[in-house]
Amino acid sequence: MIANYHTHTARCHHASGTEREYIEKAIAEGLEIMGFSDHVPMPFPDGHQSGFRVRIEELEDYIRTLEALREEYKDRIKILIGFEAEYYPAYFDAMMELIAPYDYDYMILGQHFIDNEMSPYVSAPVTDEALLTRYVDQVLAGLATGKYTYLAHPDVYNFVGDEDVYYKHMKRLCEGCKQMDIPIEVNLLGLMGGRHYPSNRFYRIAGEVGNVAIIGCDAHHTKDVADPEALRAGEEFAAKYGLQVLETIELRDPKK
Ligand SMILES: [Zn+2]
Ligand SMILES: [Zn+2]
Numbered sequence: 001m002i003a004n005y006h007t008h009t010a011r012c013h014h015a016s017g018t019e020r021e022y023i024e025k026a027i028a029e030g031l032e033i034m035g036f037s038d039h040v041p042m043p044f045p046d047g048h049q050s051g052f053r054v055r056i057e058e059l060e061d062y063i064r065t066l067e068a069l070r071e072e073y074k075d076r077i078k079i080l081i082g083f084e085a086e087y088y089p090a091y092f093d094a095m096m097e098l099i100a101p102y103d104y105d106y107m108i109l110g111q112h113f114i115d116n117e118m119s120p121y122v123s124a125p126v127t128d129e130a131l132l133t134r135y136v137d138q139v140l141a142g143l144a145t146g147k148y149t150y151l152a153h154p155d156v157y158n159f160v161g162d163e164d165v166y167y168k169h170m171k172r173l174c175e176g177c178k179q180m181d182i183p184i185e186v187n188l189l190g191l192m193g194g195r196h197y198p199s200n201r202f203y204r205i206a207g208e209v210g211n212v213a214i215i216g217c218d219a220h221h222t223k224d225v226a227d228p229e230a231l232r233a234g235e236e237f238a239a240k241y242g243l244q245v246l247e248t249i250e251l252r253d254p255k256k
Pocket of ligand 1: 084110112152153
């Protein structure tokens with residue numbers, strides 16, 4: 001691995017380690033590019049405070065800390081400043097406006113909820129086709145904005161209903177990603193944690209469609225950065241489905 005674009009910081013309130021520790025681990029593992037993608041702060045109109053993302057008042061510190069480290073480490077590693085963000089149609093404009101004043105590099109799409117986080121977490125098992133349809137529609141609409149560089153854990157949606165229904169909609173998702181030239185992520189956090197993603201049934205479809213993949217550490221602890229055992233597992237997983245795996249990625253400028 002020479003580049004990882006999926007890293008969290010303690011500011012999302014469920015990860016540990018300082019930015020410096022993540023960067024030092026990345027250098028020790030031989031990475032050339034280290035992208036931070038903490039959960040984007042989200043201004044909910046009713047004052048709802050998220051428990052798993054950077055708080056609005058922490059945004060400034062997130063950016064300034066990484067800017068200082070980017071400068072300090074510039075001769076040793078390329079630091080990128082990004083966000084993992086959902087696409088919640090009703091809140092998207094406010095979210096983009098909130099982060100617009102900052103000089104950040106990229107966003108990845110991680111659709112942890114449908115519509116907003118007051119709705120059920122997408123990892124909760126569901127059997128309702130209407131919900132799966134909405135998940136896929138929102139992910140595709142989010143990617144169509146052109147703001148997102150890649151799709152994180154595309155198969156985070158835990159549909160446990162009819163397999164034909166799963167196939168139909170996830171094929172639509174894979175085809176949309178292919179058309180828009182969006183890489184899909186093999187998520188090492190899920191793989192090593194024995195989560196329901198990355199799932200064989202999803203990547204079988206991706207292999208059939210011919211999607212391009214990227215391996216993402218989704219690091220929540222320093223040890224997760226380019227962990228050799230996890231990387232091996234990720235590469236084997238992608239190889240099983242014949243997916244082309246990108247080593248580095250072309251960033252989409254969220255400000256365009
Ligand atoms: Zn995520
Ligand atoms: Zn993540």
